[in-house]
Amino acid sequence: MTSQPILIIGSGGREHTLAWTLARSPHVSQIWVTPGNGGMNWSAASGVAACQSVPIKAHEIEKLIDFAIMQRVGLVIVGPEQPLADGIVDRFQAVGLSIFGPSQAAAQLESSKAFAKTFMVTHGIPTAEYACFEDIHQAGEWLHAFGRPVVVKADGLAAGKGVLVCDTVEEADAALRLILEDRQFGAAGNRVVIEERLSGKEFSVLVFSDGKTIAPMVVARDHKRALDGDLGLNTGGMGAIAPAPDITSAQIEQVCREIFQPTLEGMAAQRTPYVGVLYAGLMQTAEGMKVLEFNCRFGDPETQVILPLLDTDLYEVLLACVEGRLHEIELCWKAASCATVVLASGGYPGDYAVGKPISGLDAVGDDVMVFHAGTALESGQLVTVGGRVLAVTAIGPTLDAALQKSYAAIERIHFAGMHFRRDIGRRVEI
Ligand code: AMP
Numbered sequence: 084m085t086s087q088p089i090l091i092i093g094s095g096g097r098e099h100t101l102a103w104t105l106a107r108s109p110h111v112s113q114i115w116v117t118p119g120n121g122g123m124n125w126s127a128a129s130g131v132a133a134c135q136s137v138p139i140k141a142h143e144i145e146k147l148i149d150f151a152i153m154q155r156v157g158l159v160i161v162g163p164e165q166p167l168a169d170g171i172v173d174r175f176q177a178v179g180l181s182i183f184g185p186s187q188a189a190a191q192l193e194s195s196k197a198f199a200k201t202f203m204v205t206h207g208i209p210t211a212e213y214a215c216f217e218d219i220h221q222a223g224e225w226l227h228a229f230g231r232p233v234v235v236k237a238d239g240l241a242a243g244k245g246v247l248v249c250d251t252v253e254e255a256d257a258a259l260r261l262i263l264e265d266r267q268f269g270a271a272g273n274r275v276v277i278e279e280r281l282s283g284k285e286f287s288v289l290v291f292s293d294g295k296t297i298a299p300m301v302v303a304r305d306h307k308r309a310l311d312g313d314l315g316l317n318t319g320g321m322g323a324i325a326p327a328p329d330i331t332s333a334q335i336e337q338v339c340r341e342i343f344q345p346t347l348e349g350m351a352a353q354r355t356p357y358v359g360v361l362y363a364g365l366m367q368t369a370e371g372m373k374v375l376e377f378n379c380r381f382g383d384p385e386t387q388v389i390l391p392l393l394d395t396d397l398y399e400v401l402l403a404c405v406e407g408r409l410h411e412i413e414l415c416w417k418a419a420s421c422a423t424v425v426l427a428s429g430g431y432p433g434d435y436a437v438g439k440p441i442s443g444l445d446a447v448g449d450d451v452m453v454f455h456a457g458t459a460l461e462s463g464q465l466v467t468v469g470g471r472v473l474a475v476t477a478i479g480p481t482l483d484a485a486l487q488k489s490y491a492a493i494e495r496i497h498f499a500g501m502h503f504r505r506d507i508g509r510r511v512e513i
């Protein structure tokens with residue numbers, strides 16, 4: 084295999100981690116990231132390919148195609164869900180470009196919760212009881228008759244904010260009004276899914292898929308709430324660890340057999356084979372693992388703790404998925420733990436200020452990886468431009484050792500208003 088330029092689409096910590104990992108593959112000669120961020124520009128060094136951010140947005144599909152052709156990229160990797168839901172994979176494939184990710188039809192597992200629920204029921208995949216509505220009165224009637232706690236979800240993509248976990252019927256009524264009447268999530272809220280509210284430990288299980296074969300990654304745990312003790316609002320994720328210490332390999336095999344394999348077979352039977360990363364948010368209930376949601380891409384910040392543990396060449400894995408020969412690949416993982424702690428802007432996930440200078444990154448040791456999300460380089464100064472700013476990541480022989488390294492590095496980093504959780508990886512009951 085000769086070495087090739089590649090293109091990564093996206094701008095967050097997930098994409099920085101993809102670029103960091105792929106830069107270490109001998110098959111990759113140059114990395115382009117669109118639009119990238121303040122951390123995704125580096126020159127080639129021994130054993131590491133150069134990376135450069137290019138200001139093209141993910142929805143500018145024609146421009147991206149022109150760029151990929153001009154740069155002769157050998158493989159395109161799509162980070163976020165929106166371009167996948169918009170059909171970016173179909174468009175690139177139509178002009179003969181090699182691209183990693185599901186088709187628009189397959190991405191419906193994430194882009195429509197109603198689609199995902201119908202699919203799961205049809206194919207016997209364990210998930211919460213549910214009903215789906217466009218009419219608020221019918222939804223209200225069902226809710227009152229159901230009589231148990233619920234979760235109300237906007238059908239479409241809502242940047243992780245369209246899920247409202249309700250304690251009371253009044254809260255659920257308010258959630259229905261917010262989505263169906265006030266149109267808080269726009270067209271993503273044309274329909275709602277109302278689900279029984281489950282309880283139990285959560286796991287992020289991600290697998291590579293070539294449409295027929297799956298290869299599971301190490302299981303991760305995300306920390307979605309903004310504040311310590313799992314308090315505060317839901318965020319995109321404030322930190323993650325891998326491997327989750329409280330799931331056994333027998334349980335992972337069962338999840339593959341009872342959740343992922345039937346999903347792949349079901350998608351293939353519907354003539355929409357699923358190629359890419361499939362991510363299931365799972366809850367361990369008294370009746371076994373159930374799917375809370377599917378995502379059609381790598382998780383953020385799960386990717387930041389999964390990929391640093393991967394010993395197999397990621398480029399080879401992605402190409403094997405695209406070429407339908409994943410069965411040829413054996414994934415090898417480091418016998419270690421990885422932790423990442425997100426440094427967020429003051430006020431996130433609500434309103435926050437931007438443009439705050441970031442300092443201290445030079446003082447962080449080489450054994451800590453600082454993946455950039457909401458950063459930009461302005462006249463040579465690194466500044467904040469987003470809610471989640473940096474993901475401070477470390478590997479250690481134990482989870483504790485990894486966490487200690489991340490938290491020690493954070494003491495050196497500063498920007499005005501910076502906040503982070505101090506209990507990432509701490510609330511694990513084994
Ligand atoms: P989702 O984006 O669908 O994963 O939902 C975000 C978060 O809402 C999940 O990580 C869970 O903590 C919670 N959640 C979603 N669905 C349910 C459910 N049926 N029961 C309890 N909690 C849920």
Ligand code: GLY
Binds near residue numbers: 320378382385
């Ligand atoms: N960490 C949650 C997600 O990527 O959807």
